[in-house]
Amino acid sequence: MNMIRIKASWRRCVQTFAALNTAALLAATSHAKESKPNILFIFTDDQSHETIAHLGNDEIITPNLDRLAQNGVYFSNTYNMGAWNGAVCIASRTCLNTGLGIWQAGEAEPTLGERAQRGEFWSQLMSQAGYETYISGKWHVKTKVQDLFDHSANIRGGMPKDTPEGYYRPKENDTWTPWDKSFGGFWQGGEHWSEVLATDAEGFLENAGKSDKPFFMYLAFNSPHDPRQAPKEYVDMYPREKMRVPANFLTDYPYKQEIGNYEVPDNNEGILRDERLGGWPRTHELARLHKQEYYACITHTDAQIGRILDALEKTGKADNTYIIFTSDHGLAYGHHGLLGKQNMYEHSMKPPLIITGPGVPKNETRDAFVYLQDVMPTTLELAGAKKPDYVFYNSLNPFIENENTPTNYPEVYGNYRADYQRMIRVGDHKLILYPLAGVYRLFDVSKDPQEMRDLAQLGGEYKDLAAKLFRKFRKLQKDVGDPLDLTEIFADLM
Structure with a gap:
């Protein structure tokens, strides 16, 4: 009996502690909201979810991103909805800064200036909520950025100017190296753009530390987008011969033409620019080279993020600052x-x-489906501002406070251009549609995270599963405003 009473008493203690801990987290979050927390948004370009050491990559070196992951919540199923053109970052950033869904943002692109005049951009909403707003780095949204922020520094275009030497690599007599400043690119101006951004951020934070006004910082690195340039010491961290080739490496993609990447019919663009960074057939040496330079850029960027985090600490405001990295x-x-x-x-x-x-659990993961653009309404909520009706995305704060919160998106939508590619993910399964080829692909992402086993080839029960997902996709199309009619092309899934 004594042992039973001891166990019961211990159970009550544990429950009490858990309740107190939850109350403390909620109180901290509530206090942060009342005192207008600062928002530090750090945004990189072209960085895959697979590129942080603390989250499972044993090849890459990212001590400062590890530091963030250890001190916060990681969203493991974060998606971008897609793009209406080859520059996917334009669509992603337009959706992020307007809050519009992918098709609405594409339609609104010619009139973004009018939305700016109405004060509908993310930074303007933060300003209206009482924030001092700041931007440095990449913008790539078709409106004048200086009208949207209180302060700006070194605004960059879509990508640094590239050179012919940077394409179809590796190749014989390859003269291009990431640290050679004569090629310009990220080295244009003499100092690497990522280092310039960190210096800009340090300067703003030094002044912000003396102000009582909350700040919203939008720090957008162009890295690790190509041309993938970094100082030699960072490239040397990744000996090319030791780089592992991706498990899902292929020498060629069987549908590269139909998906809009290579000589698509009626498309005068020819080979997509990204694909021209290497030649065909793809080789292991190609994969190692591009991975080496990609990882070097990420590690170099990570070092600049470390500078920014250290500068934030010096302000004395770190305890009342939310940091968002994506x-x-x-x-x-x-x-x-x-x-x-x-x-x-x-x-x-x-x-x-x-x-x-403040109040965010440490070293935890959330597996719910989210879109990266959800960070926009998340910050509005933290700022005590109401989310406008035109914002498609949803706050992440409920997931931060409770890992069991149901997702706002039971199905994930994806597209690439008007009729080249479509995608839906439901639970563990993903259906990819190639309208120009009349081909669909089906993957179990939980059992096959590298998406190497196309279940559509097996037929039978998987044909039924594909049909079920296709029906869900047709409904999802209506929800997001996708006008493409796929019923005739994929009549066998009807």
Whole structure:
């Protein structure tokens, strides 16, 4: 009996402690909301969800991103919805800064200036909520950025100027190296753009530390987008011969033409620019080279993020600052025989997403489906501002406070351009549709995370599963405003 009483008493203690801990977290979050927490948004370009050491990558070196992951919540199923053009980052960033869904943002692109005049951009909403707003780095949204933020520094375009030497690599007599400043690119101006951004951020934070006004910082690195340039010491961290080739490497992708990456019929663009970074057939040496330079850029960027985090600590405001880290999408560097982000595979659709701040649990993961653009309404809620009706996305705060919160998106939607690619993910399964080829692919992402086993080839029960997902996709199309009629092309799934 004594042992039973001891166990019961211990159980009550544990329950009490858990309740107190939860109350403390909620109180901290509530206090942060009342005192207008600062928001530090760090955004990279082309960074896949697979590229953080603490989250399972034993090849890469990312001590500062590890530091964020250890001190916050990681969203393991974060997606970008897609793009209406080859520059996927334009679509991603337009959706992020307007809050519009992919098709609504595409339609609104010609009139973004009018939305700016009405004060409908993310930064403007934060300003209206009482924040001092700041931007440095990449913008790539078709409106004048200086009208949207209180302060700006070194605003960059879509990508640094590239050179012919940077394409179709590796090749004989390859003269291009990531640290050679004569090629310009990230070295244009003499100092690497990622280092310039960190210096800009340090300067703003030094001043912000003296102000009582809350701040919203939008720090957008162009890295690790190509041309993938970094100082030699970072490239040397990744000996090319030791780089592992991606498990889902292919020498060629069987549908590269139909998905819009290579000589698509009636498309005068020819080979997609990203795909021209290497030649065909893809080789292991190609994959190792591009991975080496990609990882070097990420580690170099990580070092600059460390500078920013250290500068935040010096302000004395770190305890009342939410830090959000993500990227605009992922990337392929030999995965499935591809070299860009214009595809529906996990490596290209999923960026990392980490949030830290007051009341946020440490070193935890949330597996719910989210879109990276959910960070926009998340910050509005933290700022005490109401989410406008036109914002498609949803706050992540309920997931931060409770890991069992049901997702706002039971199905994930994806597209690439008007009629090249479509995707739906439901639970563990993903259906990819190639309208120009009349082909669909089916994967169990939980059992096959590298998406190497196409279940559509097996027929039978998988044909039934594909048909079920296709029916869900048709409904999802209506929900997001996708006008493409696929009923005739995929009549066998009806």
